[in-house]
Amino acid sequence: MNQIYMDYAATTPTDHRVVEAMLPCFGEVYGNPSSLHAFGQEAHGAMEEARAKIAAFLGAKPAEIVFTSGGTESDNLAVKGVVYANRKKGDHIITSAIEHHAVRETCRFLEAEGFKVTYVPVDGDGLVDPASVAEAITDKTILISIMHANNEIGTIQPIAEIGRLARERGVCFHTDAVQTFGQLPFTVDELNVDLMSASAHKLYGPKGVGLLYIRKGTRIMPFMHGGEQENGRRASTQNIPGIVGFGKAVELAKASLSEEAARLAAMRDRFIRGVFERLDGIRLNGHPTRRLPNNINLSVESVEGEGMILSLDMLGIACSTGSACSSSSLEPSHVLLAIGLPHEFSHGSLRFSLGRYTRESDIDAVLETLPQVVGRLRALSPVHAEKK
Amino acid sequence: MKKVVVAMSGGVDSSVAALLLKERGHEVVGVTMCLGVVPAEGGRAKCCGPREIEDARRVCRTLVIRHYVMDFSADLEENVIRPFVEEYCRGRTPNPCVACNRSIKFGSFLEKALAWGFDGIATGHYAGIELENGAYRLKRPKDRRKDQTYFLHAIPKEALAKVLFPLAEYTKEEVRGFAKRAGLPVFDKPESQDICFIPAEGHGAFLRSRGAGIEPGEIADREGRVLGRHRGIACYTIGQRGGLGISSPTPLYVLKIDAARNRLVVGEKRELRSESLVADQVNWLVDALPEEAWAKIRYAHRAARCRISQNGDRLAVRFAEPQEAVSPGQSVVFYDGATVLGGGVIQEDCGGTR
Numbered sequence: 117m118n119q120i121y122m123d124y125a126a127t128t129p130t131d132h133r134v135v136e137a138m139l140p141c142f143g144e145v146y147g148n149p150s151s152l153h154a155f156g157q158e159a160h161g162a163m164e165e166a167r168a169k170i171a172a173f174l175g176a177k178p179a180e181i182v183f184t185s186g187g188t189e190s191d192n193l194a195v196k197g198v199v200y201a202n203r204k205k206g207d208h209i210i211t212s213a214i215e216h217h218a219v220r221e222t223c224r225f226l227e228a229e230g231f232k233v234t235y236v237p238v239d240g241d242g243l244v245d246p247a248s249v250a251e252a253i254t255d256k257t258i259l260i261s262i263m264h265a266n267n268e269i270g271t272i273q274p275i276a277e278i279g280r281l282a283r284e285r286g287v288c289f290h291t292d293a294v295q296t297f298g299q300l301p302f303t304v305d306e307l308n309v310d311l312m313s314a315s316a317h318k319l320y321g322p323k324g325v326g327l328l329y330i331r332k333g334t335r336i337m338p339f340m341h342g343g344e345q346e347n348g349r350r351a352s353t354q355n356i357p358g359i360v361g362f363g364k365a366v367e368l369a370k371a372s373l374s375e376e377a378a379r380l381a382a383m384r385d386r387f388i389r390g391v392f393e394r395l396d397g398i399r400l401n402g403h404p405t406r407r408l409p410n411n412i413n414l415s416v417e418s419v420e421g422e423g424m425i426l427s428l429d430m431l432g433i434a435c436s437t438g439s440a441c442s443s444s445s446l447e448p449s450h451v452l453l454a455i456g457l458p459h460e461f462s463h464g465s466l467r468f469s470l471g472r473y474t475r476e477s478d479i480d481a482v483l484e485t486l487p488q489v490v491g492r493l494r495a496l497s498p499v500h501a502e503k504k
Numbered sequence: 505m506k507k508v509v510v511a512m513s514g515g516v517d518s519s520v521a522a523l524l525l526k527e528r529g530h531e532v533v534g535v536t537m538c539l540g541v542v543p544a545e546g547g548r549a550k551c552c553g554p555r556e557i558e559d560a561r562r563v564c565r566t567l568v569i570r571h572y573v574m575d576f577s578a579d580l581e582e583n584v585i586r587p588f589v590e591e592y593c594r595g596r597t598p599n600p601c602v603a604c605n606r607s608i609k610f611g612s613f614l615e616k617a618l619a620w621g622f623d624g625i626a627t628g629h630y631a632g633i634e635l636e637n638g639a640y641r642l643k644r645p646k647d648r649r650k651d652q653t654y655f656l657h658a659i660p661k662e663a664l665a666k667v668l669f670p671l672a673e674y675t676k677e678e679v680r681g682f683a684k685r686a687g688l689p690v691f692d693k694p695e696s697q698d699i700c701f702i703p704a705e706g707h708g709a710f711l712r713s714r715g716a717g718i719e720p721g722e723i724a725d726r727e728g729r730v731l732g733r734h735r736g737i738a739c740y741t742i743g744q745r746g747g748l749g750i751s752s753p754t755p756l757y758v759l760k761i762d763a764a765r766n767r768l769v770v771g772e773k774r775e776l777r778s779e780s781l782v783a784d785q786v787n788w789l790v791d792a793l794p795e796e797a798w799a800k801i802r803y804a805h806r807a808a809r810c811r812i813s814q815n816g817d818r819l820a821v822r823f824a825e826p827q828e829a830v831s832p833g834q835s836v837v838f839y840d841g842a843t844v845l846g847g848g849v850i851q852e853d854c855g856g857t858r
Contacts, residue, residue, distance in 0.1 A: 426572045427620045430507075430533070463575070492619045496612075 117432040120478045124318075124410055124471030125267055125295060126436060130361070131320035131472070137364035138322065141357035149354050150345060159356050166363025173366050174312070175303030176329055182346045183359050186326040187294040190313035191218035191261075193328050193350065194290040197336035198259045198311065199231060202288070206256035209233045210287075212244050212263065212273075213454040218313075219261050219292055220450070232256070241403040242271035242455050250281045257287050264293040264307070265300075268451045268467060269402030270411025272296070279308025288334060294318055294326075295408060298369035299377065310334045316358065320472060321365030325358030380470050381409035383479050387468065388412055390483040395490055399461050401452065410470040415452075415461035419493045424466055427489040433482055435468045505624045507531045508668060509617040511609060512571070514559030516690050517628030517671060520679045522567055523686050524670040525626055532569045533622070536560040537613065539700065540577025562689050574616070576608055583607040585701055589714045592707070592738040595763030596833030599803075600699055601655040602849075606787075610659035614666060624666035631656055632672030632842075633664050640664035642789050642844040647675040654803045657837040657847035658787045708739045721766035723748060726759070726775070734768045737761050743776055743829025757829075777826035783819045783836050783848030790845050797838040797845055799823070801830055807839055819848050 147155030171178040184190045213235045223233045234252045265272045282289035290311035298319030315326040342351030397417030421437030448462040510522040512534040526532045536557050564571035584603045591598035617625045630650040632643035683691035718736030732750040744758045760769035798807035809824040837847035
């Protein structure tokens with residue numbers, strides 16, 4: 117069976133050129149980058165080469181890049197690190213209602229620790245209004261953390277504008293750019309951010325490596341204690357193969373960034389048009405235009421997301437749904453709830469995310485298969501039968 | 505039947521069902537039904553909780569089959585839990601496993617599996633299905649001590665052609681042996697016997713949490729003499745002895761639950777006997793009934809010889825020997841040898857000495 121992978125927002129396959137770049141780091145360039153001898157220096161050189169490449173891509177200085185184990189760690193370091201370093205100045209955090217769990221749960225943890233958190237709402241397209249962020253700022257606000265683009269619905273936030281407001285008010289600003297890094301062209305200065313999280317495995321790099329950009333002069337408290345690696349901001353021997361792979365992945369992304377974004381956006385739009393032509397009772401979640409070039413999030417009326425995932429998976433099509441089984445039932449995601457998804461749509465959401473190896477023929481195959489699957493499942497639904 | 509979905513609870517029986525089907529060459533996928541059953545604080549859900557889902561997932565990983573979690577909590581609420589609470593409020597003793605099998609496992613779950621593109625479903629029930637003269641028949645399993653056909657009598661007859669019971673030919677001990685040999689992590693998991701959505705605190709607490717009015721009331725004998733007080737009729741079942749708080753020279757048993765008057769009627773053991781009963785919500789799994797059959801009036805009952813006469817939707821069942829503690833709300837299930845004929849829900853017992 118021909119397998120079609122449309123879950124690039126969850127993770128991407130590691131590009132073979134990235135794997136090739138990493139291979140020498142296992143058996144040849146295996147030194148500890150902190151060691152003083154030739155082996156260590158060689159590893160250190162490879163790491164710093166990657167750091168310089170990534171920093172240049174972001175318009176940052178190499179010393180502003182801290183390598184971590186991934187996006188979640190970067191978000192934790194940014195949010196906890198900034199608020200603990202600034203707790204004498206204040207105790208208030210501003211974030212959005214649709215953040216990734218890595219930021220959301222970190223904020224919840226900090227609330228339990230006594231910090232105060234404002235979760236600014238989003239509109240029906242998932243957009244944060246910069247004015248509502250500005251209104252939420254108090255003289256106790258020490259961090260604003262708003263994601264660059266949402267991982268579920270793909271809406272891209274007005275980060276540069278929020279960053280400008282934050283800077284005017286002297287509040288530190290973090291963005292989780294895990295979904296946009298390597299997918300959209302930007303520099304940290306264009307976005308007006310003080311901190312930015314990214315992860316390698318979302319851009320055809322390996323799993324287990326990420327980064328946090330920390331603007332020079334930003335006060336941050338490390339929570340990994342040990343050696344002096346990463347300028348004392350993140351102890352632990354660096355993951356050299358991962359970092360070298362990350363560098364290669366960024367290099368590859370940079371080489372084709374705008375063409376690839378245009379190619380994906382064209383396929384995304386054809387996908388969306390095609391679904392609306394073939395099916396009724398469909399809703400596109402997220403902003404119609406200000407969205408990730410590879411994201412398609414649909415709600416299908418009176419059909420359960422899990423049933424569609426299973427049926428599509430049986431037919432070789434991999435996508436994801438916006439709900440997760442909590443202790444009580446399969447709950448619609450906090451993102452779909454925050455955009456006010458109508459009840460009849462709330463259980464039937466599907467996310468397709470495209471990527472480097474997606475071809476037009478894959479879009480054709482899904483456009484042919486999805487209506488059949490939805491038709492079969494809708495035939496079961498008493499709600500849908502009544503409406504007909 | 506090539507492509508089969510196995511309903512996997514995370515227990516040993518459904519895990520071995522998946523194992524056996526895979527060994528027999530079926531294309532197998534595991535699905536765990538998320539039923540919205542919340543475990544008590546720090547406790548372990550009897551089934552379908554997050555840990556059970558994780559167990560099912562581990563088993564599927566071991567078997568190298570795919571696993572999915574599907575939400576059936578709204579279905580369970582509407583078709584099983586709500587009727588369960590209502591029945592208790594009416595002074596009856598419902599059997600939610602019968603309702604769950606009829607409307608969920610072999611109802612909506614089966615329908616969905618077919619819509620997902622499968623040829624049928626399988627479960628880890630101890631029961632069998634055989635093709636006899638061109639028709640599928642529900643059969644008692646090899647392990648008679650584990651026989652679960654009582655809970656399966658109400659499933660739609662047409663479902664039998666789309667269902668596999670891979671454990672039909674095996675005993676529980678053999679099933680555990682298979683699980684152990686295959687390295688399934690759940691091989692020694694303890695049995696769950698209770699109703700999955702009832703928490704450890706018991707029926708009374710659950711019904712109260714569901715807003716069922718559980719009011720104390722009178723306990724009386726058949727002549728209407730008040731002998732004591734009860735804690736709420738939902739806490740009692742017919743045939744129950746003890747727990748009544750009444751001192752009496754002869755042991756007293758619950759004979760009748762009178763919901764209209766919120767009253768328990770008690771009497772002596774011999775008064776529990778009934779020669780006949782009436783049932784409705786009848787479901788037949790065969791085309792014609794034999795002259796005589798054997799009926800079970802609850803899961804642990806030894807089947808009793810009886811004659812059945814059907815009048816529209818209602819059945820009258822007359823036993824060869826009077827039976828004890830016929831309980832409205834429980835199922836009466838009919839057998840002819842190893843074949844399950846079908847059954848219905850007991851509405852009332854019809855006298856005898858009572």
